[in-house]
Amino acid sequence: MDDWLERMSHLADPDKEPQDVLRAYIQAKLAFSREQPCASRVYAMEVIGGAQLYGDKIRERVVPIVRKDIELFERWIAAGKIAPINATHLLFAIWAMTQSYADFAAQMALVLGREQLQPQDYQDAEDTLLKLVLSALGIKP
Incomplete structure (x- = not known):
């Protein structure tokens, strides 16, 4: 969780454009999946099991970062930078993908x-996921 939070905590920079933040976020999440697949699976199994061991840590450490990301997305929506969308579920979808x-x-x-x-598979995934997310938000990839 520490490694993942370190990668995610600085991505939602309000001074950057949405497409740059989203590209960095998707790249970081895919890099974590590529570089730390076992850690990702352990975390997934903890959550699938009801977060019995780390639920308090998730609430304490993950939720505030996610809420900050959601607030940024909502500011982009209010400013007309991205299409209106449920920012929470957008993040859930990015996580899943x-x-x-x-x-x-x-x-x-x-x-x-x-x-x-292979490395090209992750690059293809990044390109595809970025196109999907940006298109859904009304941003030209």
Whole structure:
């Protein structure tokens, strides 16, 4: 959790444009999935199990960062920088799309006919996810 929070805590910079923040966020989440797949899976299993061991830590450390990100997204919406969207669920969707590259890497590799995901697969994922998110927000990729 420490490594993930370190990567995520500085991304929601209000002085940057939405597409730059979102690109950095998606890149960081995919990099974590690529570099720390076991840590991602352990975290996922903790949450899937009801966050019995780390629920308090998640509330204390993760939730404030996420709320700060949501507030930034809502400011962008109010300023007309992005299309109106439920910012909380947007983050949930980004998490799901990026974390799946750790949690379901074996299935993805099988579908792609490989032993494991390759660097180009992560680049393709980044390009695709960024296009999806930016398009949904009315931003030209």
